[in-house]
Amino acid sequence: MTIAVPLDGGVYERGSNVPASWACIDLDGAGDIDPNPTKTFATRPVGLPIDTGGLGLKSFTATCADLTGYSVSKTVSYTIIDSSPPVVTIAVPKDGATYDQGQVVSPSYACTDPDDPPEPPLSVSPAPNCLSVSPAQLPRLRWCRGETTWRSWSQSM
Numbered sequence: 001m002t003i004a005v006p007l008d009g010g011v012y013e014r015g016s017n018v019p020a021s022w023a024c025i026d027l028d029g030a031g032d033i034d035p036n037p038t039k040t041f042a043t044r045p046v047g048l049p050i051d052t053g054g055l056g057l058k059s060f061t062a063t064c065a066d067l068t069g070y071s072v073s074k075t076v077s078y079t080i081i082d083s084s085p086p087v088v089t090i091a092v093p094k095d096g097a098t099y100d101q102g103q104v105v106s107p108s109y110a111c112t113d114p115d116d117p118p119e120p121p122l123s124v125s126p127a128p129n130c131l132s133v134s135p136a137q138l139p140r141l142r143w144c145r146g147e148t149t150w151r152s153w154s155q156s157m
Contacts, residue, residue, distance in 0.1 A: 001022070001023070001024055001025060001062060001064045001072050001073075001074050002022060002023050002025065003021075003022040003042075003060065003062055003074055003076050004021040004022065004023075005018060005019065005020055005021040005022075005050070006018065006020070006050050006058075006060050006076060006078040007076070007078065008076035008077060008078070009076075009077065009078065009079075010076075010078040010079070011078065011079045011080075011081055012050075012052050012078060012079070012080055012081070013052070013080075013081060013082070013083060014052055014053070014054070014055055014080050014081065014082045015052055015053070016052050017049050017052075018049055018050050018052060019046075019047050019048065019049055019050075020042065020043070020044040020045065020046055020047065020048055020049070020050050020060070021046060021047075022042050022046060022062040023046075024040055024062075024064030025064075026066055032066045032067040032068065033064060033065075033066055033067075034065040034066055034067050036065075039063075039065035039071065040063065040064050040065050041062070041063055042060070042061065042062035042063070043059075043060045043061050043062070044060070050078075051080075052080050053080075054080060055080050055081065055082055056079065056080060057077055057078075057079055058077065058078050058079070058080060059075050059076070059077050059078075060075065060076050060077075060078065061073055061074070061075040062074055082113075084113070085113075086111055086112060086113040087111070087112050087113070088109065088110070088111050089109060089110045089111075089112075090107075090108075090109045091108040091109060091110075092105065092106060092107055092108040092109075093105055093107070
């Protein structure tokens with residue numbers, strides 16, 4: 001039995017189209033590989049794409065059987081990665097803009113990753129001398145002038 005794709009220890013980009021390639025080899029030369037799909041099968045049939053949908057470690061298993069009832073299985077592991085960086089767009093403050101001292105400027109920005117599913121909405125709220133961030137489904141955070149860390153808060157400002 002051979003599994004050519006995915007390679008054991010291989011690394012593939014998330015969402016890539018990687019067709020499975022594996023074969024059964026009858027070592028005694030009798031040519032009696034069982035064609036029954038319940039006895040000779042794999043995680044994906046030859047030519048169909050392997051799972052590249054989620055990040056992390058994946059496995060692929062193929063099983064071959066001959067007509068005498070002997071069978072062998074082989075499993076390989078491969079890793080799915082996302083190598084594309086996210087994109088940050090800053091609308092406010094504009095690059096090169098000038099502001100009066102003490103002027104309140106409400107920041108406006110977006111972070112996206114074309115390869116990732118959409119993120120929940122993120123709201124940024126200015127308060128005097130503070131920046132508050134309220135990502136959906138996460139604790140609210142606030143950083144104020146003179147503080148060295150973000151801290152969570154539950155009251156609205």
